[in-house]
Amino acid sequence: MEIVGAIHGHSRYSDGRGTVEEIRRAAADAGLDFLILTDHDTLLPLTEVGEGFFGSTLMLFGCEVSPPTNHLLVLGAERCPDRSLPPQEYLDDATAQGALTFLAHPHDRGVPLARIPSYRWEAWPIEGFTGVEIWNHLSDWSGHLMGLGSAIRALREPALALAGPEPETLRLWDDLGRSRPVAGIAGLDVHDVQIGRPPFAAHIFRYPYAMRTLLCYVDVPAWNRDPAAAKPALLAALRRGRLHFANRELGDARGLAFHGLRQDGEPATMGDEVRAGEVRELRLKSPIAAELRLLKDGEILEETRGEELALAPTGPGVYRAELRLRRNGRSLPWAFTNPIYLR
Numbered sequence: 001m002e003i004v005g006a007i008h009g010h011s012r013y014s015d016g017r018g019t020v021e022e023i024r025r026a027a028a029d030a031g032l033d034f035l036i037l038t039d040h041d042t043l044l045p046l047t048e049v050g051e052g053f054f055g056s057t058l059m060l061f062g063c064e065v066s067p068p069t070n071h072l073l074v075l076g077a078e079r080c081p082d083r084s085l086p087p088q089e090y091l092d093d094a095t096a097q098g099a100l101t102f103l104a105h106p107h108d109r110g111v112p113l114a115r116i117p118s119y120r121w122e123a124w125p126i127e128g129f130t131g132v133e134i135w136n137h138l139s140d141w142s143g144h145l146m147g148l149g150s151a152i153r154a155l156r157e158p159a160l161a162l163a164g165p166e167p168e169t170l171r172l173w174d175d176l177g178r179s180r181p182v183a184g185i186a187g188l189d190v191h192d193v194q195i196g197r198p199p200f201a202a203h204i205f206r207y208p209y210a211m212r213t214l215l216c217y218v219d220v221p222a223w224n225r226d227p228a229a230a231k232p233a234l235l236a237a238l239r240r241g242r243l244h245f246a247n248r249e250l251g252d253a254r255g256l257a258f259h260g261l262r263q264d265g266e267p268a269t270m271g272d273e274v275r276a277g278e279v280r281e282l283r284l285k286s287p288i289a290a291e292l293r294l295l296k297d298g299e300i301l302e303e304t305r306g307e308e309l310a311l312a313p314t315g316p317g318v319y320r321a322e323l324r325l326r327r328n329g330r331s332l333p334w335a336f337t338n339p340i341y342l343r
Contacts, residue, residue, distance in 0.1 A: 001223050002254060003234070004215050005034030005057075008064070008073060008104070008133065008187030009207075014040035017192040023207050024054045030211035033223065034058040034234055038073050040066040043080045052227045060231060064104060065090050070123045071104035073133060073187070076235050087123035100239050101129045102185055105136040107166040116142075130239055131183030132173055134336065135165040137214045138189035138205070162247060164333030174298035177318035177339050181271055183238060184338050186214040186245035217253055218243040219269065241271030246335035250325050255287035258321050258337040260313070270338040276316045279342060284309040284321045291324040291331060316342050 010016035011023055018026075020037070027035040035057060039045065046061040053059070063080035065072040070087045074080060077099035081090035094101050106121035119139075140162050176182040190210035205213075219242040220233045237243065246253035260268035260279040268274045284292055286307045293303040296317040302309060313319060320339040324331045 001220055002217055003033035003220055003223055004217050004248075004254065005032045005036070005234075006188050006190075006211055006215055007036045007038070007075075007185055008136070009035070009037045009190045009210070010039050010064075011037055011045065013042055013045050014064075015191055018207050020045055020049050020059075024057060024059045026207035026211050027059070028055045028057045029208060032057050032211060032215070034060065034218075034230075035211075036060045036062050036075060038062040038064045038075070040064050041080055041083050043077065046078070051231065053225045053230075056225070058227065058230050058234070060234075062099075065094075068117075069119055070121050071119055072129075073100075073102040073104050075100040075102070075238070076231075088126055091126065091129055095128050100131075100183075100235060102183075102187075103129055103132045104187065105133055105139040105189065106172065107168040108136070108139045109142075109166075111142045129182075131185060131241065132169065132176070133187045134169055134173055134184040135186040135214055135245060135333075136189050137162070137187065137210065138191070140164065140166075141205075162333065165336065171298055173339075174295075174318050174320075177341060178297065181241055181273060181339075181341055183241035183243075183271065184245070184336070185216055185238065185243070186336075188214055213247055213249050214245065215248050215253075216243050216245045217256065241338035242269065244270065244335055244337040246323075247333070250327060250332060250334050251288055251290075253287065253323075253335045255285075256323070256335055256337070257283070257285045258340070259283055260319075260340050260342075268340055270340060273341040273343055276313065276342040279313055279340075282311050282313055282319055282340065284337075286323055286335075288325075290334060291326070293322045293324075295320055295322065313342055 011020050062075035065083045067083045074094040077097045081093040103121045108119045110116050110118035188210045193204040218237045220237045261281045262278050292309040294301050302311045318339045321337040323335040325334045
């Protein structure tokens with residue numbers, strides 16, 4: 001079953017402008033099945049507000065460990081690790097709690113226009129993390145503001161200002177996947193930032209807008225309104241990379257499918273590790289016509305325009321798909337699948 005939701009947001013418990021109540025109402029109004037807030041260095045909302053369903057939206061609380069660089073998204077912990085520890089130690093602390101860990105915006109550019117520094121991941125080597133935040137809405141949007149003109153255009157049409165995941169992040173993902181599965185997610189990093197003072201203040205990415213942008217489409221075995229069952233199902237699917245992510249403002253990616261057809265007829269799905277000889281065909285299906293690309297180890301194997309693409313794999317490798325849509329005469333990044341690993 002496919003569920004849709006948002007990961008990585010901030011409330012008044014850290015540096016966001018909205019209350020938890022306001023944020024979860026925005027998620028519910030957007031029709032999201034789940035929302036995971038990740039306030040900086042705190043899990044207070046977990047104890048003071050509590051997790052559960054708000055209407056049909058499951059609200060969960062993680063945290064973002066936030067030293068000056070090397071930010072880590074921690075999902076499913078009872079206690080947020082201490083950011084003063086070395087990165088490997090706060091990652092190990094989260095892992096010991098059974099939590100999921102994602103390197104946040106690993107190649108963040110900062111905001112050159114506002115002289116805001118980069119919050120990239122610098123602590124290499126690092127071991128034991130669940131995955132990587134491949135596409136971060138705030139980092140993508142703000143990192144390419146080079147002047148007043150680009151800032152005005154980006155504020156008017158924020159969806160058209162997104163350049164997609166950083167090429168360095170995609171290369172990192174492909175390289176890491178050669179040795180083990182590494183789950184990839186998209187994150188909003190929404191704060192509802194206010195620029196300037198009234199009456200000339202402007203808000204960047206209010207919560208209702210953000211909940212309709214970079215979303216994660218997750219495959220779970222079943223879904224109901226029992227938090228005791230829904231939370232572990234969601235976290236287990238994220239851990240295994242059973243998802244694709246997309247900019248829903250360009251188009252809804254519900255129904256997008258990427259799988260491998262085994263010799264015995266059984267499917268291999270995103271996040272699976274399979275012997276290369278067992279998969280005879282890889283299939284990509286889009287709910288709408290798009291520019292389809294199938295990649296192996298970061299290199300394009302096949303690309304076409306339409307709704308379907310099928311290809312026989314060419315031996316062991318990290319296979320994933322990218323989809324783009326044309327808007328206003330431009331080809332824009334839209335959706336990215338997690339890989340299937342042929343070993």
